[in-house]
């Protein structure tokens with residue numbers, strides 16, 4: 001395993017040999033994850049798992065994404081790649097998780113596994129990645145042996161208690177944000193809070209990820225360097241010159257029966273508060289992507305996206321790349337969107353630092369993967385937790401605060417957003433909402 005960061009560039013002889021071949025594999029991906037250091041990117045049963053670690057790039061500071069993009073370009077440009085599959089995610093890939101804030105103490109990482117097992121459009125492949133620094137590239141690659149799927153087991157039990165910004169402090173921070181919005185300082189600020197627990201069991205992460213994937217199949221279920229979650233929000237995807245994204249902002253609870261559920265979705269779709277909050281998030285994504293795209297279209301009206309725990313207002317963006325940017329270059333351009341920071345961006349970031357007062361780590365940062373050509377899929381790390389090596393689990397959830405925000409409603413919304421993670425760690429589902 002190699003660690004590198006922008007201050008210490010990769011050794012000149014760091015070279016990767018990458019071999020991808022199709023395999024006949026139909027078993028689910030999650031049971032093959034490394035329970036201690038899972039690497040996962042999955043939606044609707046398809047995606048990538050990574051085993052082992054061939055190379056790690058670590059960056060930090062204001063240009064952590066640019067530094068990672070440059071280091072990745074250098075690694076990719078010297079790699080010896082033989083990819084017999086040619087699907088998104090085959091060939092050389094790195095899994096990435098990036099800190100939210102410039103001043104965060106959390107490292108941003110790109111991790112290149114030794115083995116990738118991938119599945120897409122019903123096809124499966126295995127990629128073997130080896131370091132051949134100073135070694136003859138003619139030496140035969142080592143054969144790949146996939147670990148046997150682990151039997152299903154119960155999710156680990158983690159008891160969460162309030163962490164940074166406990167409920168009363170959170171509602172006060174929301175009230176203060178509304179005052180500052182009314183003063184005209186800022187239009188929208190996204191404020192989050194933290195809950196903390198301890199994971200005692202070693203194999204628990206695989207079971208927690210299996211539950212996230214079972215319960216939230218339409219989200220991006222991810223695990224990168226201890227950051228695990230199930231995000232519904234696609235920050236940006238690049239695939240052979242096409243660009244897409246899904247912007248979310250505006251949230252409502254699910255109803256207890258079909259009629260009240262429909263009513264809540266309809267109320268969300270016509271709520272001035274949520275539509276205003278949503279429009280700011282779409283504007284920020286469009287404005288930051290547009291300079292890099294030849295064309296960029298947004299779905300004309302926001303639509304309501306149904307998730308098991310809530311409704312969101314959603315807008316899909318689709319376009320074509322105009323300047324040869326990699327997915328990491330686009331991540332650098334769009335992060336942080338108004339969906340997780342606010343408007344104007346820099347004022348909102350200063351308000352977050354002051355009113356939240358804790359380090360978000362990689363929560364609300366980009367998480368995803370990038371390939372040798374720069375193509376990749378990145379989500380915003382939401383509905384997630386960072387699991388530290390000592391078993392500490394920190395989960396985060398936040399809400400966009402605008403002029404009409406009501407502190408207790410926003411607190412209730414964070415509880416809905418914590419649900420995927422607290423249930424993946426063994427909490428019983430909440431009682432159904434009152435119709």
Ligand SMILES: C=C(O[C@@H]1C=C(C(=O)O)C=C[C@H]1O)C(=O)O
Nearest residue numbers: 248249250251339397398399400
């Ligand atoms: C900030 C979070 O979610 C974001 C905020 C939303 C909102 O305020 O309505 C909706 C989706 C996300 O863009 C979170 O889940 O922690």
